[in-house]
Amino acid sequence: MGDGPSETVGQLLRAARDRLGARSESAGLDAELLLAAALGKPRSFLYAWPDHVPTASVRERFDHALTDRLEGQPVAYTLGVREFFGLELAVSPAVLIPRPDTELLVEHAVAHIDAGHAVADLGTGSGAIALAVAHERPGARVLATDASPAALAVARANARRLDLRVDLVAGDWCAPLADASVDCLLCNPPYIAEGDPHLAALSAEPASALVSGRDGLDALRAIVAQAPRVLRPGGRIVLEHGFEQAAAVRALLAEAGFRDIDSERDLGGHERISFGRLRD
Ligand SMILES: C[S@@+](CC[C@H](N)C(=O)[O-])C[C@H]1O[C@@H](n2cnc3c(N)ncnc32)[C@H](O)[C@@H]1O
Structure with a gap:
């Protein structure tokens, strides 16, 4: 989805917003909720640690969640x-x-x-x-x-x-x-x-x-x-x-x-x- 294993929270969010932009009116919020869930952290973590580099398994969870969203799954069903x-x-x-x-x-x-x-x-x-x-x-x-x-x-x-x-x-x-x-x-x-x-x-x-x-x-x-x-x-x-x-x-x-x-x-x-x- 992005440039690879060294991508930061801020870079992942920007790429995700662009990807979701055409599909969701709330692309920015959706991206934040899904990345916070993949990290297992509150949304505030994203603002506090924009330079944090998530692990490969977090990136994989986030990527699956974005794919589901692009296929029309509401964020609430992904978050549960x-x-x-x-x-x-x-x-x-x-x-x-x-x-x-x-x-x-x-x-x-x-x-x-x-x-x-x-x-x-x-x-x-x-x-x-x-x-x-x-x-x-x-x-x-x-x-x-x-x-x-x-x-x-x-x-x-x-x-x-x-x-x-x-x-x-x-x-x-x-x-x-x-x-x-x-x-x-x-x-x-x-x-x-x-x-x-x-x-x-x-x-x-x-x-x-x-x-x-x-x-x-x-x-x-x-x-x-x-x-x-x-x-x-x-x-x-x-x-x-x-x-x-x-x-x-x-x-x-x-x-x-x-x-x-x-x-x-x-x-x-x-x-x-x-x-x-x-x-x-
Ligand atoms: C618009 S949803 C409302 C769900 C929930 N009350 C809410 O406000 O979020 C309508 C609900 O009615 C249920 N339902 C549909 N037909 C029904 C019926 N004949 N008898 C009882 N419940 C029914 C559906 O399964 C669904 O859960």
């Missing part, structure tokens, strides 16, 4: 971790890489969750939402579902490592939940339409975590239709969705008998979560 709501979560290609966008849903939800509340996170993936809620509201009882056993295994390992209590259950959306048992129902479902051009850049992540029917709303329709059975009267639902789907989701919630329906915008000004309360 992603931070979400202050928690370090293990991730694998079995789960969606948790997005900063979803922190908006968690922030909104925890403001309405009290000790003793029963909270359910549908389609938990890495466990991101459920674990963030369990961490922020230790007095709440948190249950999470996913249709993917492989995703549940990742969530279970995260719960164990972070020492957080979340009951993880396999099943289709609300199916594993008892009638009128939940105070707060949370979900970041798949919501991209089949054939959407954005999917090309997301091909490393599971399609079952991303795609939901011709208009992207199949999962949201199913979840909103199932929610009244499992929510207690007055219980809340908070749903993440695409930035052009808020009006459709509010209409689904109104049809299903929810009240106090509204949406919240992200920092970019897009309506990204919608919510409501089941009638008493």
